[in-house]
Structure formats: structure tokens, C-alpha cells
Amino acid sequence: MSTPDFRVIESDKGTGVTYTCGCTCVPVAVPDPAGQAGFEHCCCGKVHFVGRDASKALTTYLAERKATKKREPEYTTGAATVAMPAGDVEVAWAFPIEA
Numbered sequence: 001m002s003t004p005d006f007r008v009i010e011s012d013k014g015t016g017v018t019y020t021c022g023c024t025c026v027p028v029a030v031p032d033p034a035g036q037a038g039f040e041h042c043c044c045g046k047v048h049f050v051g052r053d054a055s056k057a058l059t060t061y062l063a064e065r066k067a068t069k070k071r072e073p074e075y076t077t078g079a080a081t082v083a084m085p086a087g088d089v090e091v092a093w094a095f096p097i098e099a
Contacts, residue, residue: 003078003080004019004020004048004093004095005019005020006018006019006048006080006082006091007019007082008082008083008084008085009026009028011028011030013028013030013038014030015030015084015085015086016028016029016030016031016038016040016050017029017030017048017050017082017084017089017091019048019093021042021044021046022044023042023043023044024043025042025043025044027040027041027042027046027048028040029048029049029050029051029091030050031050031051031052031089032051035051035052035089036051036052036053036057037049037050037051037052037053037054037056037057037058037090037092038050038051039057039058039061044096045073045095045096046093046094046095046096047061047093047094048091048092048093048094049061049090049091049092049093050082050089050090050091051089051090052089052090053090054079054089054090054091054092055079055090055092057092058077058092058093058094062075062077062094073096073097074096074097075094075095075096075097076094076095076096076097077092077093077094077095078092078093079091079092079093
């Protein structure tokens with residue numbers, strides 16, 4: 001899978017990162033005030049983290065979901081860097097693999 005088209009966007013939660021999903025959602029993940037990774041889920045099961053340690057936060061999050069959910073899908077994952085006004089940030093994503 002290629003890297004999603006991540007872009008910076010202003011939201012009611014602050015400056016964050018979104019992507020074109022293909023559904024009607026506009027999922028915006030915003031780092032917390034200290035720069036730690038924040039995340040957002042889309043209605044179709046996609047999730048992305050933005051901020052410091054985004055990949056680590058995503059890995060932990062997926063492991064917790066797998067341990068607690070009865071029917072958790074398999075995901076395609078990846079990471080990239082996005083330029084935000086305060087500097088470059090890590091973006092990590094997990095999109096369900098379609099059967």
C-alpha cells in the first residue's frame with residue numbers, strides 16, 4: 001500500500017493531520033500539548049496517530065485492541081513524516097486489510 005495523502009488541517013481540537021479516506025469522515029489526529037501522539041479513528045476502521053512516538057503508540061494501541069476485542073481485523077501499517085507549522089511530526093497508520 002502506498003502512503004496515504006496526509007495533510008495538515010485546522011479542526012476544533014487544534015492543528016492536526018488528516019487524509020482522504022474515501023468515506024464521508026474527515027479523521028483528524030492532533031498531538032497533545034506536549035507533542036505526544038494523539039489519534040483518531042475513521043468510521044471504516046482506519047486509525048492514525050500523529051506526534052512524538054506515533055509508531056510506538058500505534059503498536060501499543062493495536063496490541064491492546066487485539067487482546068481485548070473478539071473480532072479485530074488484520075491491518076496494513078506504515079509511518080511517514082508530515083510538515084506541520086511547529087515542525088515535522090511522525091504519522092503512523094493502520095488500515096484494515098480488506099478481505
